[in-house]
Amino acid sequence: MIRHQYRALVCATALLVPCLSYISPGFLALMGIGPSWVVLWLLPWALEEGSFSGVLAGVSFGLILDSISLGDVTQIPALVILGFWWGRLGRIGIPIEKVFSLGLLGWLGSVLIGLCFWLQLFFFKRPVSVDLFNSWSLHTIFAQSIMTALLTPIVSSRLLLFFRSRSNSV
Template sequence: MARLYSQLWCGATGLAVPLLTLASPGLLTVAGVGPSWAVLWLLPWALVDGPRSGAVAGLALGMALDGLQLGGASQIPALALLGWWWGRLGRNGPPVERSFSLGLLAALGSLLLGASLLLQLGLPGSGGWSGEVVLLSGLHTLLAQGLITALLAPLVCSLQLLFWRQQVSLRN
């Protein structure tokens, strides 16, 4: 069983996610929307370290990102679920190595995360947003973020997967 979380510097790479979210590099946007950095970090982590570690990493990452924003919507449930799901895929299925697979998983994860936030914001009494405004702006953000996340995943996630798998194999 992989133990990325026991290597302090591997877990510390998760601190880059809130920093990248805040920095929001303009070069990496589609229609003004940046990628889901949480998905790009959590996907390879969970694939290498398993479902329990993926869920805990998703929970911790969600808490850090929720602390950066005001509002009633939380990223915690979706990120914890994604970490658990991707961890199960990494443990029980064939190894995920192809760029297309990583892009598809990242796109699905980004869409699930965005849909979770959209549903939370669209609930009655969740901040006074009108349904039409949430739906129109939310769909724009959802689709743009899913696209840019899927495009960046083969590069970003492949590098992380290779590096973290190498660290795990050196440790065993």
């Protein structure tokens, strides 16, 4: 019973990611750019569940988020890399729980996703519009990573505690 409840709650929190990406609340935006919601969920999930679950979650979220955006670019590669890396980090060494560590990982994850977009835009859209070093990409990466880093200690730490409670109770 507890297991079913846990799964339902995991699904509910995961569903919040595309929902919040759709809603993109203005009060959680820096100069019009919101956080990377998927990072806030994927980080605690991969830290707790390991590389395999992290990669699967990364692919799943990548597919969902690509489907709700018009982009000709995909975030699956970046999410797969992050899911694997954070899964490894959770399995080896000391458990990552500190607020600063989570914030730093969230920031790095958001920057990696941004760089992935930047490179894809450069290689696929360069002939028509986007230069390699354009201020818009830099601005988007920094604004999004700062917002993600600020929210990670608040949101991801709570999710990490929630995911950890399952391994203690089940």
